[in-house]
Amino acid sequence: DAKTTQPNSMESNEEEPVHLPCNHSTISGTDYIHWYRQLPSQGPEYVIHGLTSNVNNRMASLAIAEDRKSSTLILHRATLRDAAVYYCILYMNSGGYQKVTFGIGTKLQVIP
Amino acid sequence: SQTIHQWPATLVQPVGSPLSLECTVEGTSNPNLYWYRQAAGRGLQLLFYSVGIGQISSEVPQNLSASRPQDRQFILSSKKLLLSDSGFYLCAWRGTANNSPLHFGNGTRLTVT
Numbered sequence: 537d538a539k540t541t542q543p544n545s546m547e548s549n550e551e552e553p554v555h556l557p558c559n560h561s562t563i564s565g566t567d568y569i570h571w572y573r574q575l576p577s578q579g580p581e582y583v584i585h586g587l588t589s590n591v592n593n594r595m596a597s598l599a600i601a602e603d604r605k606s607s608t609l610i611l612h613r614a615t616l617r618d619a620a621v622y623y624c625i626l627y628m629n630s631g632g633y634q635k636v637t638f639g640i641g642t643k644l645q646v647i648p
Numbered sequence: 649s650q651t652i653h654q655w656p657a658t659l660v661q662p663v664g665s666p667l668s669l670e671c672t673v674e675g676t677s678n679p680n681l682y683w684y685r686q687a688a689g690r691g692l693q694l695l696f697y698s699v700g701i702g703q704i705s706s707e708v709p710q711n712l713s714a715s716r717p718q719d720r721q722f723i724l725s726s727k728k729l730l731l732s733d734s735g736f737y738l739c740a741w742r743g744t745a746n747n748s749p750l751h752f753g754n755g756t757r758l759t760v761t
Binding site: 637 | 691707740742746752753
């Protein structure tokens with residue numbers, strides 16, 4: 537199964553950009569890269585996803601390496617509300633279904 | 649719009665008692681459904697996923713089971729709870745397209761005493 541590797545924790549100052557890295561060196565050609573974030577005592581919420589090209593939405597940007605073995609979630613201006621655990625995950629085909637498994641994620645601390 | 653309902657929000661149960669957590673989805677048909685568990689300070693563990701009525705794939709648990717009696721209903725059960733079953737249980741759904749994102753319920757915080 538393709539796995540992802542993220543740093544356990546990161547810090548950022550408020551109002552500054554944040555780059556959250558993710559390694560997925562065993563990704564297959566059909567695996568989508570998704571990012572979610574989880575606030576305390578809540579379920580994860582979807583942030584962004586991509587396959588090959590860089591993606592932007594109102595929440596964040598996703599930069600995908602050309603060989604697809606790594607990606608970076610970019611928060612352009614961190615706010616205190618962005619403090620959360622960020623998960624980088626791959627959607628893996630499993631017998632026709634799609635398993636969606638989460639790692640430990642990166643705990644982002646935003647410093648005022 | 650699609651919504652997901654999960655209840656109860658909190659639950660305290662003694663060891664050895666049964667468990668039933670229910671999750672329903674509205675506003676969509678034939679969703680992929682998932683049960684996850686999160687122990688305190690840990691990541692999300694995939695427990696079960698389902699692509700259709702009566703079709704359940706089990707990932708890990710020994711004393712937990714899941715059922716999907718209707719298209720948009722997903723139930724997590726146990727006949728006898730263990731202390732190690734304590735945690736935050738999350739139900740999620742997604743569409744069938746390859747890139748469909750997951751949508752999570754608000755979760756059930758289960759404490760087994």
